[in-house]
Amino acid sequence: MKDYLNLLAFFTIGTSVAISQNFIINSPDIYYEPHEEYYEMELDFDITNNTNLNAEVIVTRSPAFSEFTSEDNPNYTNYFCWGEYCYGPSTDVSPNSLFMSSGEVNSSFSAYLVMPEYEFSFTVNYCFSVVTDSSIKTCVDVIYTSIPPSIGLEETQSHFSVYPNPANDVLYVNSYSSVAVDFVLFDVLGNEVYNDVLSSLKSIQLNEFSSGVYFYSFVVNGKNTDIQKLIIAH
Numbered sequence: 001m002k003d004y005l006n007l008l009a010f011f012t013i014g015t016s017v018a019i020s021q022n023f024i025i026n027s028p029d030i031y032y033e034p035h036e037e038y039y040e041m042e043l044d045f046d047i048t049n050n051t052n053l054n055a056e057v058i059v060t061r062s063p064a065f066s067e068f069t070s071e072d073n074p075n076y077t078n079y080f081c082w083g084e085y086c087y088g089p090s091t092d093v094s095p096n097s098l099f100m101s102s103g104e105v106n107s108s109f110s111a112y113l114v115m116p117e118y119e120f121s122f123t124v125n126y127c128f129s130v131v132t133d134s135s136i137k138t139c140v141d142v143i144y145t146s147i148p149p150s151i152g153l154e155e156t157q158s159h160f161s162v163y164p165n166p167a168n169d170v171l172y173v174n175s176y177s178s179v180a181v182d183f184v185l186f187d188v189l190g191n192e193v194y195n196d197v198l199s200s201l202k203s204i205q206l207n208e209f210s211s212g213v214y215f216y217s218f219v220v221n222g223k224n225t226d227i228q229k230l231i232i233a234h
Contacts, residue, residue, distance in 0.1 A: 023057075023128045023138035024048035041144060045109040047128055049100040056097035056131040058082075059109065061124060077114035078124060078144075084108075097131050113144045160218055166231035171204040175218075182219040185230070188212070206232055 025047055049055070059082045079088050083098040100106055111126065122144045129137030160181070161174045175181045175198040183202070185194035193214070194204065211234045218225040 022051055022130075022136050024050050025126075025128065025138055025140045041113045043111045043113075043142065043144075044107065045111070045126070045140075047100070047106045047109055049102055049104045049106075051130070051136060052102050053130065053136070054099070054101045055136075057100050057128055058097045058131055059094045060127040060129065061092050061111075062127070063125070077112075078122075079112050080126070081110045081112075082108065086110075111142070160225070162216065162228070162230065166233045167206055168232075168234060169206055171206055171230070171232075172201060173198060173204065174201045175199070183216065184219060185214055185216045187214055206234075 025045055047057075049057070059080065061078070061080060077089050079086065079091075080094075081087070082094045083096065085094070085096045087094055098106065098108070109126075109128075111124070113122070113124075123141055124144065125139055125141050127137050127139040129135075161172075163172050173183050175183075181198045183194070183196055183198050184192060186192045193209065196202065196204075198218075209232050211232055214230045214232060215227050216230050217227050
């Protein structure tokens with residue numbers, strides 16, 4: 001059975017600005033791309049030197065690349081560029097620094113990730129620090145993911161209906177969407193117990209389902225709706 005526990009944690013894509021007395025980093029919170037084997041994701045940052053120093057700045061990436069490479073992640077590749085130089089997966093601290101004047105905005109940082117063969121979600125931390133004083137730094141976390149972002153609760157309620165809830169013998173699921181929609185039902189352990197494509201109104205016989213708490217989600221164009229709770233009570 002497919003494990004759907006990952007649906008219980010969903011993401012909203014947005015942009016964050018990490019601000020401290022040192023550097024301002026304009027970067028996305030989450031970088032999502034649909035899964036394609038060996039597809040390369042590229043992410044660009046704007047970095048502002050918010051100190052009163054004219055300084056040489058380096059980049060540190062963590063966790064170390066070696067922590068990601070294992071039998072579980074054999075095809076994961078993450079590298080970055082800072083200034084004129086790019087650094088491969090085995091380099092976690094840029095050997096070359098980049099001079100930044102006080103107040104300068106630099107757009108020469110790029111990070112890359114080559115997708116593994118499977119769905120994934122990796123958090124990578126990037127720190128920008130002054131060479132002569134490593135305590136002068138600003139860091140930001142970025143989540144690279146191939147897991148589709150969710151569709152919000154309000155949109156779910158306007159496009160679909162599931163009733164009655166609690167349900168006894170029959171559950172009715174209705175889709176008002178013009179595209180094909182998957183209805184997925186899973187138990188409290190995250191095991192998928194039902195999956196079917198909807199076109200309009202569908203009735204699901206519940207005689208084979210034990211009484212208890214279940215969860216359901218719709219999948220529309222590869223995006224998962226918010227998780228909803230369903231009670232089956234015979």
